[in-house]
Amino acid sequence: MASVTLSDVKKSYGKAEVIFGIDIDIADGEFVVLVGPSGCGKSTLLRMLAGLETITDGTIEIGDSVVNDLEPKDRDIAMVFQNYALYPHMSVAANMGFSLQHRRVSKAKIEERVRWAATILGLEPYLDRYPRQLSGGQRQRVAMGRAIVRDPKVFLFDEPLSNLDAKLRVVMRGEIKALHQRLRTTTVYVTHDQVEAMTMADKIVVLSGGRVEQIGAPLELYDRPANRFVAGFIGSPSMNFIEGRVGAGGFETDGAILPCPPGVPVGTGAIYGIRPEHFTLAPDAIAAEILIVEPMGSETQVTMKIGQTSVIGLFRERVSATPGQTLGISIDPARVHLFATDTGQRLT
Amino acid sequence: MASVTLSDVKKSYGKAEVIFGIDIDIADGEFVVLVGPSGCGKSTLLRMLAGLETITDGTIEIGDSVVNDLEPKDRDIAMVFQNYALYPHMSVAANMGFSLQHRRVSKAKIEERVRWAATILGLEPYLDRYPRQLSGGQRQRVAMGRAIVRDPKVFLFDEPLSNLDAKLRVVMRGEIKALHQRLRTTTVYVTHDQVEAMTMADKIVVLSGGRVEQIGAPLELYDRPANRFVAGFIGSPSMNFIEGRVGAGGFETDGAILPCPPGVPVGTGAIYGIRPEHFTLAPDAIAAEILIVEPMGSETQVTMKIGQTSVIGLFRERVSATPGQTLGISIDPARVHLFATDTGQRLT
Amino acid sequence: QDQVDLRMTIWSANEAHLAMFNEIADGFTELHPGVTVTFDSLPFDSYTTTLTTQIAGGNAPDLAWILETTAADFVNSGALAPLSETFAATEGYELDDVTEQATALWRADGELYAYPFSTSPFALFVNNDLISEAGAQTPAELIEAGEWNWDNAIAIAASVADTGANGLIVRDFNYQIWQNLASIWRGWGADPWSEDGATCTFADAEMVDAMSFIHSAIFETGAMPGPGENVDFFTGDAAMTITQISRASLLPQGDDAFDWDLVPLPSGPAGSYSVIGQAGIGAFGMGDNVDMAVQFLAYLSNPENSAKLAQFFPPARQSLLNAETLGATNPLLSPQQLETVVVAGITNGVVLPGHAGFAEIQQVVRAELDALWQADADVQAVLTSVCDRITPML
Amino acid sequence: MTVAAKSSSPPARKRPFWTMERRDSLAGYLFIAPQMIGITVFVLIPLGLVFWYSLHEWNVLAQTFRFQGLANYQTLLSDPGLPQVLAATGIFSVGLVIFNMSLALLLAVLLDQKLKGIAVYRTLFFSPVVVSLVAWTIVWGFLLQNNGGINALLATFGIEGPNWLRHPTTAMISVIVVQVFKNVGLNMVLFLAALQGVPRELYEAARVDGTPVFKQFTRITLPMISPTVLLTSIITIVGSLQVFAQIAVLTQGGPGMSTTVLVYYLYQQAFQFHKFGYGATLSILLFVIVAVLTFIQWQMRRKLVFYEN
């Protein structure tokens, strides 16, 4: 186990720069999740950590040593790939023991480690099967088994659950978390799934366009997104944004005045952010014209118009109103985020 | 536009029976969603409707005519496939106009229809592109465009959104719904996504193992699932089930007594169903041992133990307790479902 | 003595042939310890091609079997070592015994460059059964009557052909190896080119007559099988075939046997004639062991070994050309047949045509003559155009 | 925790010479080394030598090897046989490619059906590929004779067949057909794989769209398998320009010069007529033709071929 430090790490493919100088400190044993829109450089960053891509500039340290020019095999990391990358021509046991074979580990020891990993992952009955004979979740487990047998310093995961269906994803998410709690190996985990990021991470790194937007604990990002990008990215459905300016009586937008947190000078043009789940029904408060009502059982999602802006509200109640009618809603100013119109930076 | 009637429809592949006599009535203009676990026969049913699979027994009527033996092209239906099945070597316009070319429609008329569809779907700027030059959502739209140009009597969709990422899925869901509201074409839609089913359907058909489990409006299924299968299938996270028997003071399970709705004779062995979102925090009510706490921003998902059964609770509040501690929760008996232990049929 | 390995290329891979050659080579090794001879068999079809490739690659054999058609090329190229002096100096060789005609092809400016190793006359094999069935007179009867000429011969063939069998086959001609037709056109006194090889005589009247005769035999009377018809005399399907006498070994035995005869070529308008095929063996002049190679050739072709070789390869030595010697090695043939066909043939025969650059000429003529093998061909015109094409090459 | 502000960037480190990239490049060179050396020794050097020979007059028997510049190339331009040879080559190659590709496609489409025993048919159609070329051609030589099997078969239908190998047109057809039957199995299998790679949904979509079967073939199948069609057509063309043994066995280039294709011609010139210098010149011509054709086809792929990515 070891800490991981990225200092001013850059990456270009030919002329195209894709990572623009990234600094991340990961403590020993920490579970860090990288999120960001597709193409923002998550995989690239992870692969540079693994040594599968060269580093154009900067340094990467694992433990106390700079690994920039080390081969993947010399970095003492293990990686789980999105499509698992199991060796189709080897049995489960062979897949898991493969990396040890090349490290002069005795046969008996290999067998012991494989059995240990298989026990942890519930794979004992499948050790003699081939990958094609396994279900998606089992394959995923084998991929993890392959990573843990070696007891590496760092685990790297690149969207390991995205090939599974929703139910299985939930199960495997729990297993990975349990595994981390058990082994406490430093972990870097790439995903684009909100829920995975929020529930698994000690620390989330939000990337966008090859730069870090924000680093923080999950609820920190949810509660105090540093900018509009992070605000829109974390949370589902997305935060609603309404353009306007801070007025004396509240936030003024075309056709409506909304409750506004203090601390921003009156007259500032700003973007008003409010999460769908933070609207509450209140007959005599703000009037919103209903566009679509989507009951989902426990919740009702309502698309509605506040002033000229169409927003989404998520209510725990059943909403029996129909499109065209008006809904009364209220907003707690403490739940409102304000961002600068130009830079998108948080104002409050 | 037309109604669709399936009467005692059966399907076997060789000896293997996969659809066991299904009756569904679909009214003109209705939006019907077929859901069910993988392999339950959703696609098969849809493809029989389309004429892509033969019918082993029973009748299918579209409008007033039995179509059992009609070729797909003579059924006046349009189908959107899961992977879109766009012709990769044709431009968007050609893809959309292709079906009209074989129906002796004049060039000018084809162009007009394609342009009309493109306008509805916001595809005008892309008419000359090829599918590979489009994003997932755009491809999805082209697939829909191909279906609507012909103005068919019935639209068939087979998991049309499952290849899109979460955000886009939400957007496209809205678009399909809007389209349906605009065109009012009878629609049969297959999905395994809860949210899609709940938000889009006028009527949901729950299938399992080639049989219909329940047919009803979305909230009907959520509120009064006819059996344990439907109860567990509809709603996410799934309903919790606890085994036990109805006692005098409530539902008795190993280690706990839970509030119980009236109407079931005392002594009946039953399965107690309660949805994760229907627990509320209440310090002095039932004590549940906390196993995992997963904060997700707006909600917190808590895995906990009631008696000997592990259940999931979804709370709107932030739960600061940690694993090992005890949480006080209460249950509204009106929200509780009871099912027969053997048949799984609803008891209340 | 130094170790010397001589290599000789031949076309035959026949075990009997090779055994005989090896036996002779062993005898030579006894005389010259340290000298060995190996024989490389190259496929007959591509013999000259392969030999040429070896030469081009700088790997010429020490000795090579050479076909009559390419004799001019090899003899004139300067690639072969002169032989006369060594032969003359070899004890008991009796160079004079080798007939003048037989060596003509292998000489240039009086010097001998290859030994005429196999001299095989063309003759006519006859299936008397088929001929009798067709109710025709047999060649033997015609010879007896002194009426053995081409008109009668072809009439026999035509009458057999009328019965559904085949008439006369020029073996190995196949409408490709046109030089084998010399066995017919010599009867008209025709030749493809003048003696010095400089003038094309394809379009001369003799050749036109001869070719017209052949053409009509093919396309009018059907006396000869047409192009693209592969039929074989030795399976008993044809009345007659022109081929070299050595093919007698192909005559079927037992159940399939038929009453056969071997007769000389019929006489033509220009009288009687005979034609021989000939192969020579030469030693290459550029190798390291030229002298030894020439000595081996002298040994191989001395009277004693020639007598051995005669069992497969008809010799060009006067002393061996008698029914007695030949009969010992050709038991199938009667003394009379040997006398009239073989001895007379070798003694009087004209060798098949050859020319410098023959391979190319052969191809060009072959291509031109393809126009002749059509039912409505204009013989004179085709032959004129043959001359037009080959005159620049002569 | 926010972006860590690094107070001092780490000191510039000297990168070792054997960086990951360099090590990998070395591995790459080692992997291709055996073949690169082989290609150099057995292809490039011989090709260079052939070019060198083409600048010489080289008569093997006469032992002449004389530098004469581009004289052989001048001969080439005035060679009276060459136009015929090029025409025969062109007809042969075009005919072969068209017949081969269409037959391969037809067979692949037939074999693409889910029918009992289809594997047996597939095997049988493929079987000539594994039969020795020489044996195959010899057998066809028999069958194509005027009194051979083909005409016997035709005769049973009351048709009098032509003398196949003795007329310029039928001889060319025969050589092409024999060659196609020998090797069409290869293309057939490749097409079959390509056909099976076309997503079934496209056909289902077309069925729902009401596309007639023939149109499905021309508008969907063909474009979808066009990359395979291109690749196999290149392989087939290149192969057709190298065909030799068939000609040698069946027609020897005749009748007339009608089936004398370029390889056969250069073989004749070099090996039979001993004009190695001129043969080398024809070799260079053949090489250039093959290279140019391949290049053109490769360029055309942008226009004619659909590529998914």
Next chain:
Amino acid sequence: MKVLVYGLMSVLLIPFVFPTWWMVTSSVKPISDIFAFPPDIVPTRFDFSTYGRVFELQPFAQQYWNSAYIAALVTAGTMLFSSMAGYAFARIKFPFANTLFMIVLIGLLIPAEVTIVPLFQIFLGWDMINTHWPLILVPVFGAPSVFATFVMRQFFIALPKELEEAARVDGLGRFRIFWTIALPLARPALGAVAIFTFLHSWNLYLEPIVFLSSPANFTLPQALTQFTDAYGGALWNVQLAAATMTALPVLIVFIIAQRQFVEGLAHSGLKG
């Protein structure tokens, strides 16, 4: 409809199977029946003596062995070296990779007839004439191997890159990745390459004729042309018997393993 398809396929089949059938049956007919017109589809009289004569006329067993071991060596060598080169061209980044690949591809464009004379000179220089070396070295390293390299490259390009990356992380170097991961996974493509290469070597005609001169060294196709009588005339029935013996084992192996053959070919990455 089905009947129609079967009918059409069966008719189309005739030119594909009849020649082979004719070859096999004619090899056991007496020579006179080979020339019968119309030809007999099923032999009426049998003559198996030709099979014995095949071995009398030539050291046929030895020649059989020559062909077999040469083809085996060539196949093994090509599979190894072509897959190495194909792997590097598909998977390893190194300077001039594309240029070098283009140069290799020149080999695809060269008929054997073009370079046979210089090759002969080269092998003469190495003293390898009338040995089997030219028939082994040229196919393994020269122009004929280029097609195999191309096929292997196409296959490796399509092989998921993550497998190798997983192996790199697991501690393997390039060669071991190639040997333990890439090569075992390339079995379909290797199968196709093996078939092509074996058939090519087994049927090689021009090269043996040029390079070999003693019958004991001959290979089968070359030997086939040597079944002549003492005067160069073809012994058709013996030749056909020899041809049958040459073709049948390959044909039988093919029929047994046809699924692997055809599928290997189909999935060999030859899809453009």
